[in-house]
Amino acid sequence: DIVMTQSPDSLAVSLGERATINCKSSQSVLFNSNNKNYLTWYQHKPGQPPKLLIYWASTRESGVPDRFSGSGSGTDFTLTISSLQAEDVAVYYCHQYFRTPYTFGQGTRVEIK
Amino acid sequence: QVQLVESGGGVVQPGSSLRLSCAASGFTLSNHPLHWVRQAPGKGLEWVAVTSFDGSNQFYADSVKGRFTISRDTSKNTVFVQMDSLRTEDTAVYFCARGIGVALAGPLDHWGQGTRVTVSS
Numbered sequence: 302d303i304v305m306t307q308s309p310d311s312l313a314v315s316l317g318e319r320a321t322i323n324c325k326s327s328q329s330v331l332f333n334s335n336n337k338n339y340l341t342w343y344q345h346k347p348g349q350p351p352k353l354l355i356y357w358a359s360t361r362e363s364g365v366p367d368r369f370s371g372s373g374s375g376t377d378f379t380l381t382i383s384s385l386q387a388e389d390v391a392v393y394y395c396h397q398y399f400r401t402p403y404t405f406g407q408g409t410r411v412e413i414k
Numbered sequence: 415q416v417q418l419v420e421s422g423g424g425v426v427q428p429g430s431s432l433r434l435s436c437a438a439s440g441f442t443l444s445n446h447p448l449h450w451v452r453q454a455p456g457k458g459l460e461w462v463a464v465t466s467f468d469g470s471n472q473f474y475a476d477s478v479k480g481r482f483t484i485s486r487d488t489s490k491n492t493v494f495v496q497m498d499s500l501r502t503e504d505t506a507v508y509f510c511a512r513g514i515g516v517a518l519a520g521p522l523d524h525w526g527q528g529t530r531v532t533v534s535s
Contacts, residue, residue, distance in 0.1 A: 339519055341521040341522070343459070343522075345459065349527075350509055350525035350526060350527055350528060351451075351459065351509070351511075351522075352510075353521055353522060353523050354526075356514070356520075356521035357521075360486055362521075362523065373447045383444070392458070394458065394459050396459075396461070396520065396521075396522075398442065398519045398520060399519065401464070401473040402461060402473065402474065402476060403449075403461045404461060405451075405458060405459045405460065405461060406458075407458050408458040408459070
């Protein structure tokens with residue numbers, strides 16, 4: 302199985318500052334035939350379903366603010382929130398859909414400092 | 415608009431069975447794969463299972479393989495997960511989620527609100 306490891310487990314960032322979350326996969330999730338990374342990022346708030354933010358590692362879902370961006374390829378990925386807002390407090394998960402069983406990272410909790 | 419509504423959760427004893435339903439509206443379920451994802455109390459998200467757009471393929475997490483069975487009823491636009499031999503570690507909120515497009519491998523763009531399953535003696 303592909304193991305997804307996120308870092309850090311939690312971080313506290315001041316409003317308006319940058320938040321960076323890393324995700325490392327135990328195997329490459331880059332599909333060479335289409336040059337796509339099979340990696341998504343979700344935002345999860347208590348009492349709500351997860352929300353898709355980023356897919357194919359760097360494509361922003363429609364309606365997601367442009368302060369959210371994804372980067373990386375192969376085994377190393379990053380989610381960046383360029384200017385943290387109060388409504389961004391949540392747990393963020395990376396998720397690989399390259400090979401079943403599809404797997405999530407353990408989550409990164411983002412809080413306001 | 416696209417909507418997924420889970421039902422069927424409850425409190426059951428270890429070793430028993432439960433069937434969860436995921437009713438879809440606002441789109442045709444047979445054009446998308448459908449996943450189940452769960453979150454145990456105080457834990458992160460865990461992918462559970464997926465059925466392909468046409469129901470011809472199903473895949474499972476190792477933790478539920480052989481005990482859970484995912485299926486779909488196209489006429490009712492509904493997907494089910496039959497959960498047998500339930501264990502205390504299956505206690506979780508279960509979400510169904512739609513995959514984008516018809517390909518099995520893809521992001522999950524719409525999620526239900528979840529249904530809670532508690533396995534306890």
